[in-house]
Amino acid sequence: MSDVDEKSVVNAVVSYKRESDLARRDRMTKNARNFDFYHLKQDFSHKKTGQSQEFLPKVAMAVEQTTSFVHQGLIDLGEWFSVEPEPGNRQPLVSRDEARLILSRQLSKANFFTFIEDSLKSGLLGAVMIAKVHGRTVEKPVFFTEKTDDGVVTLRRKKNQVWQLKCDLIRQQDYFPDPTGEGLYEIHSIEMDLFALKRLAEANPDVYDLPAVEALVASQTEEAQTKDRETDQSPTDSSYRKRVRIDECWGTLIGPDGDVLHENVVCAVANDSFLIRKPQPNPNWHGKSPFVVAPLMRVPHSVWHKALMDAPTALNQASNEIYNLVLDAGINSVFGVRQVREDWIENADELSNGISPGFVAKANSACPPGQKVIETVSTGAIDLNQGLQVLNITNAELQAAALSNDLRQGVLPSRSVKATEVVEASQSITSVFTGIAKSIETSYIEKLLDLAWLTIWQNADDWDADELESLLGEKRAQAVKAMSAQERFAKTVGTHSFKVFGITQTINKIKDYRKQTALLQTVGSSPVLMEEFSKKYDLGKLLGEIVKALDVNEDKIKLDESDDLMGQLAEGGGEAAAGSPVQGLPDQQSQIPQMANLSPESSLSAIPTTQFSGRAFNGG
Numbered sequence: 001m002s003d004v005d006e007k008s009v010v011n012a013v014v015s016y017k018r019e020s021d022l023a024r025r026d027r028m029t030k031n032a033r034n035f036d037f038y039h040l041k042q043d044f045s046h047k048k049t050g051q052s053q054e055f056l057p058k059v060a061m062a063v064e065q066t067t068s069f070v071h072q073g074l075i076d077l078g079e080w081f082s083v084e085p086e087p088g089n090r091q092p093l094v095s096r097d098e099a100r101l102i103l104s105r106q107l108s109k110a111n112f113f114t115f116i117e118d119s120l121k122s123g124l125l126g127a128v129m130i131a132k133v134h135g136r137t138v139e140k141p142v143f144f145t146e147k148t149d150d151g152v153v154t155l156r157r158k159k160n161q162v163w164q165l166k167c168d169l170i171r172q173q174d175y176f177p178d179p180t181g182e183g184l185y186e187i188h189s190i191e192m193d194l195f196a197l198k199r200l201a202e203a204n205p206d207v208y209d210l211p212a213v214e215a216l217v218a219s220q221t222e223e224a225q226t227k228d229r230e231t232d233q234s235p236t237d238s239s240y241r242k243r244v245r246i247d248e249c250w251g252t253l254i255g256p257d258g259d260v261l262h263e264n265v266v267c268a269v270a271n272d273s274f275l276i277r278k279p280q281p282n283p284n285w286h287g288k289s290p291f292v293v294a295p296l297m298r299v300p301h302s303v304w305h306k307a308l309m310d311a312p313t314a315l316n317q318a319s320n321e322i323y324n325l326v327l328d329a330g331i332n333s334v335f336g337v338r339q340v341r342e343d344w345i346e347n348a349d350e351l352s353n354g355i356s357p358g359f360v361a362k363a364n365s366a367c368p369p370g371q372k373v374i375e376t377v378s379t380g381a382i383d384l385n386q387g388l389q390v391l392n393i394t395n396a397e398l399q400a401a402a403l404s405n406d407l408r409q410g411v412l413p414s415r416s417v418k419a420t421e422v423v424e425a426s427q428s429i430t431s432v433f434t435g436i437a438k439s440i441e442t443s444y445i446e447k448l449l450d451l452a453w454l455t456i457w458q459n460a461d462d463w464d465a466d467e468l469e470s471l472l473g474e475k476r477a478q479a480v481k482a483m484s485a486q487e488r489f490a491k492t493v494g495t496h497s498f499k500v501f502g503i504t505q506t507i508n509k510i511k512d513y514r515k516q517t518a519l520l521q522t523v524g525s526s527p528v529l530m531e532e533f534s535k536k537y538d539l540g541k542l543l544g545e546i547v548k549a550l551d552v553n554e555d556k557i558k559l560d561e562s563d564d565l566m567g568q569l570a571e572g573g574g575e576a577a578a579g580s581p582v583q584g585l586p587d588q589q590s591q592i593p594q595m596a597n598l599s600p601e602s603s604l605s606a607i608p609t610t611q612f613s614g615r616a617f618n619g620g
Helices: 003-023 025-038 058-075 096-109 112-126 194-203 210-214 223-231 310-335 384-401 419-458 465-472 474-481 485-490 502-524 527-536 539-549 565-574 600-606
Strands: 081-085 128-147 153-169 175-177 185-193 243-254 260-270 274-281 291-295 337-340 374-377 496-500 610-612 615-617
Touching (some): 003 274, 025 310, 058 310, 058 384, 058 419, 081 096, 096 496, 128 419, 153 419, 310 384, 419 502, 502 539
Antiparallel strands (some): 128 153, 128 291, 185 243, 243 260, 610 615
16 A cells, blocks of 8 residues: 555544544533533532532432343343344254354353443443444463373463453444444544554554554553543553554545545554554454444434433532532521621630630620620521422432432332322333333344354354353264354354343333232132133133242242142042032032023022012013
């Protein structure tokens, strides 16, 4: 590549990044405020000395509550996703069960549950969740023993290089997408040590331009100053550690004349000047970028969308201000504001540290008889009751905006509420969460699983062989390893799809339990309905559904074989158990008169007499 072409590539990447950065400035400002309030930080520079500067952790608790609620849908269930065969495809290389085992193992190595938890927090505060799916090579130590000629056993260790899945959570500050929504490019800004970059270039000379890397002049970047807002860490001086900023661009590069220079490539520019990775065809066999981006609350035609915590953050700020005013009013009502006549006090130096409770001021001879050396001055003050009412209204609006309430946070309501109000509020919040949860499953986690599945099979040659045998068995593992990587990829891509249901299933369990209990209350209120229900439906199955809805471990309450022995004996030998109905005979436990084996005459007489038109009317 000539110098002119390299300069065109660098200019294209720098221009892309500048364009994307201009389009996201308002969003980054909101993100900064959201992260500040999550870490209990607010600008109190307008406060006077002595005024309260307390902080109510409303946003922080709402984020933790929402994250825990969604996260439980994945952790609390043994199976939170299913593997479905794609219709119309040929016989896949691996079965559904084998696909689940392979994918679950790689997700466990990538610490997937923690990654999803961090993604949810990032999405709640920063509008979108951004993931990068790729892999890494790690060392797997293998221990063995050797026996010397003199019989001494020595422990040895060797290191095997194996590949495993890796999912990185990308900061919104480091992600620069095409602001038009057409997906022309995606830029990931990375900061790393200069020595690490040199090692990476030396290990991959076919990917990175080693002379360009060696020509880099490292300097302190601005990332340390912006990252501390999200991590709540104080910025450090990294002048000793030489750091460089790398902009990795995925997509299509356009020249200054508007023509396409390179299509579907990846390149990297360091410090906005050095092309350390020349444009290369997309290294992913699936042809996609490694990024998965999804919002929690969508905005039509937007790239950055809206964060759930945007409105609660503003209300949290108002709540803090009102709370501090109420707190100051309470303090002033106790201590008040005093004025002092220093020329009437014997020793004015005693007032240098303020007036403490029980302080006795000694007046001098200049003090006129009957006058006060220290007196309370009337100042403007708010009504504490009115202040508390405004605070409660603000907190109620904050909870509504954050899809929360007092009970969901484990706090008793500030006022007496009816049970119907609690149920309606919880149902309203749950219904909104259902839509958000489904969006998380379909737009984020399912896409993550699909991309992870393709990435895993592209790197199948570098898997841990022993682990593969333990998952598939020795024969199946040998058959899979005997194929080339391209053959394995061709026979796995497009053969399976992944459906995530863990989060919505947790929410639906709550709805199902309410429906089931309402059904039991309706049926149990009438013996006739109860009997008809038992004829048409299985009460045992209904009880099983209730147990599942309550997340009760069935293994702990099931009957053992010894407990069920009497039931088996009662059913054996053709004899019915005591109290059970026998065909042809009336059910002794029924609440309705049984007429199946009565004669016609007795049947008619068994029908109760009913008054009709002023005379007795017999059913005959």
